Amino acid sequence: MEFRDGRRQALILILAGAVLSGSSAMLTAAEEKPVMHAPTVRPFGKLPDGRDAHLYVLETPGGWRATITDYGAILTSMTVPLGKDGPVDVVLGFDSLDGYLAGHPYFGASCGRCSNRIAGGRFSLGGKAYQLAVNNGEHHLHGGDVGFDKKLWKAEPKLTEAGPAVTFRLVSPDGDEGYPGELSVETTYTLTPAGELVIDMRATSDAATVCNMVHHSYWNMAGQASGSIRGQQLTVNADRYLPVDEGSIPTGELAAVEGTAFDFRPERKPAATLAAAIDALPASADAANPGGVDHNLCIRGWQPDGTMRPIAALRDPESGRTLEIESNQPGVQVYTGNYLDGSLTGKAGAVYQKHAGLCLETQCFPDAIHHVGEQGWPSVILEPGQSYHHRMVHRFGSSND
Numbered sequence: 491m492e493f494r495d496g497r498r499q500a501l502i503l504i505l506a507g508a509v510l511s512g513s514s515a516m517l518t519a520a521e522e523k524p525v526m527h528a529p530t531v532r533p534f535g536k537l538p539d540g541r542d543a544h545l546y547v548l549e550t551p552g553g554w555r556a557t558i559t560d561y562g563a564i565l566t567s568m569t570v571p572l573g574k575d576g577p578v579d580v581v582l583g584f585d586s587l588d589g590y591l592a593g594h595p596y597f598g599a600s601c602g603r604c605s606n607r608i609a610g611g612r613f614s615l616g617g618k619a620y621q622l623a624v625n626n627g628e629h630h631l632h633g634g635d636v637g638f639d640k641k642l643w644k645a646e647p648k649l650t651e652a653g654p655a656v657t658f659r660l661v662s663p664d665g666d667e668g669y670p671g672e673l674s675v676e677t678t679y680t681l682t683p684a685g686e687l688v689i690d691m692r693a694t695s696d697a698a699t700v701c702n703m704v705h706h707s708y709w710n711m712a713g714q715a716s717g718s719i720r721g722q723q724l725t726v727n728a729d730r731y732l733p734v735d736e737g738s739i740p741t742g743e744l745a746a747v748e749g750t751a752f753d754f755r756p757e758r759k760p761a762a763t764l765a766a767a768i769d770a771l772p773a774s775a776d777a778a779n780p781g782g783v784d785h786n787l788c789i790r791g792w793q794p795d796g797t798m799r800p801i802a803a804l805r806d807p808e809s810g811r812t813l814e815i816e817s818n819q820p821g822v823q824v825y826t827g828n829y830l831d832g833s834l835t836g837k838a839g840a841v842y843q844k845h846a847g848l849c850l851e852t853q854c855f856p857d858a859i860h861h862v863g864e865q866g867w868p869s870v871i872l873e874p875g876q877s878y879h880h881r882m883v884h885r886f887g888s889s890n891d
Contacts, residue, residue, distance in 0.1 A: 524551040524683040529647035529654045534559050535587030537642060543587050546647055548654040548681040553577050556681050561590060562639040563600035563658040563677045565707050567714075567837070568687060572888035573809035575713075580811070580886075582708040582847045585837050595708075595829060597836075599639035600677045600691065601632040602703040603662055603669050604870060606786070606823060606856035609739045613859040615670065615871065616698055622668035627737055634667035638675070638703070652688070655680040664697065671697030671874075685886045693878040701872040702854045703880055708827060708847025711806035711813055715840035719826065719848050720765035723805045726754040726822060728787035732855060736779070740857050744788060744866050752785060754802075754824070761805070768826055768845060782828035782845065786856055792820040794868060798881065802850050810889040817852035817882045820868045825849040852882055 527549065534545040543561040553571030558564065566584070571577035583597045584590055590597070611622040611630035623634035632639065643658035655678055662673040673695045680688040691703040710719055731752040732740040747753040751770035754762050764783075773781035789799060801815045801822050815822075825848070832843045840846075854870045861867040872878050 526550055526649060526653055526683065528649040529656050531645075531647060534561070535591075537561070537587075537591070541642055543642065544645065546645060546656045548656065548679065550653055550681055550683045550685070552683070552685065554681055554683075554685045556679065556687055558656060558658075558679050559587070559590075560643045560645045560658055561587060562598075562641065563643050564590060564639070565598035565679070565687075565705070568707075568884075570685065570811060570886045572685075572886060573806070573811035575809050576811070576888075578713040578809075578811070579837065580709055580711055580714060580813070582710065582714050582836055582840075582842055589834075589836070594834065596632060596639055596706040597708060599632075599706045600643075600658070600703065601706050602638040602675065602691075602693075602701065603633050603667070603673055604630075604700045604702045604859070605632050605704040605706075605851070606702065606853060607631050607737075607739055608700075609737070609857050609860055611668070613700065615700070615859075618670075620668055620670060629737055629739060632704075632706070636667065638662070639706070643677070650680060652680050653682040669699055671695040671699035673699060673701065673872075675703070677703075687884040687886075689882045689884070691878070691880040693872065694876070695872050696874055698871060698873050700859050700870045701878045702858070702870045703878070704823070704851040704853045705882060706849060706851055708849055709804060709813060710847045711804055711811040712809055714836065714847070715838055718843065718845045720763070720768060720845055721807065722764055722848070723761040723807060724754050724764055724767075724802065724824070724848070725756040725758070725761055726787050726802045726824065727756060727790050727800050728752075728822070729755065729790050730788040732786045732788070732821075734785060738784060738856075740786065740855065740861075742861060742864070747787070751783070752787060752824075754787070756803070764826055764845070764848065780828040780844070782826040784823070784825045784828060786821045786823050786853070788821055788855070788866070789819070792868075794820075796879065798883065801852055804848060804850070805889060812887045812889055814885040814887070815850055815852065815882060816885070817880070819852040819854060819880055821853050821855050823849065823851040823853055823856070825851070852880070
């Protein structure tokens with residue numbers, strides 16, 4: 491009897507130990523999995539017609555934070571908790587809606603229907619000629635006078651397996667800014683626990699049209715209020731770029747970057763600084779061209795299969811803070827903020843002088859509608875039944891970690 495009681499007691503101790511061990515493992519697993527929360531929303535001001543704009547806040551453990559407004563589906567801030575002086579907000583923008591309503595150079599915006607430039611604002615499709623709004627000299631830029639960057643989108647915040655996210659949707663009617671077809675579009679921002687900002691842009695149309703949406707943040711890896719990006723280092727996985735004419739319209743040539751100011755290839759040692767490229771492209775004597783980089787680079791190895799490829803990397807040597815971008819698009823517009831002139835005061839009173847931020851706009855090529863069928867030129871034509879999908883992953887890090 492005593493023997494059986496001893497065995498029973500030993501068995502109880504073993505089972506108790508197993509339960510405790512299992513509980514400990516479960517607690518460890520729970521501790522390892524970050525706790526995430528759905529986006530929060532708060533008022534962001536009123537549009538001139540009385541409609542309310544909102545600001546959606548995405549946060550993940552570790553100090554990662556992105557804020558996006560439904561006006562223009564604009565990324566208003568991106569806080570990166572890395573670098574020796576972190577955390578810091580690395581995108582240019584404004585503290586309130588008023589700054590965006592007053593006019594700005596597409597800070598953080600979702601641009602479309604067809605972003606970048608279309609020569610003369612004209613094109614033909616299906617045997618019919620179309621005239622778009624002309625809002626950049628003689629040319630069409632970023633969707634026209636009232637492009638997607640100036641629309642109030644319908645928002646759907648949510649918590650996904652990848653992290654907090656918000657999807658913005660709108661319908662661009664047939665004839666909007668001169669474009670054919672009714673285009674249904676959406677832009678989704680997702681912030682992951684690893685600090686990745688993922689942006690997905692999608693569109694479908696009920697008639698043949700052109701579609702080339704871009705995300706237009708001005709990045710400064712030293713912080714949005716830190717001044718010039720001249721000392722930061724850029725690499726781009728591109729062997730060719732598109733030379734442009736006086737109106738920044740591509741000439742049609744796909745030129746080699748080697749030996750030019752556009753040689754940002756990652757194999758270059760040391761890495762190219764933005765100052766070197768900016769200084770190699772000075773302003774014109776009449777100041778009509780402000781100088782600096784505002785060109786499309788053609789991503790090496792691109793195929794129209796939706797595969798994600800490394801696009802570019804930006805590094806601030808002082809803080810060590812880095813940004814790496816992957817995308818499924820064939821090109822990237824590198825723009826060094828040449829038209830910023832100190833007339834805009836942004837967040838926390840920051841005055842945005844020339845070269846205060848760098849745009850890395852993954853995209854199809856500018857003015858591609860005028861190069862349909864030409865060798866090396868991807869198409870921007872979207873047919874009924876097709877789906878447009880533009881995906882970007884912004885991955886932040888620190889070389890000093």
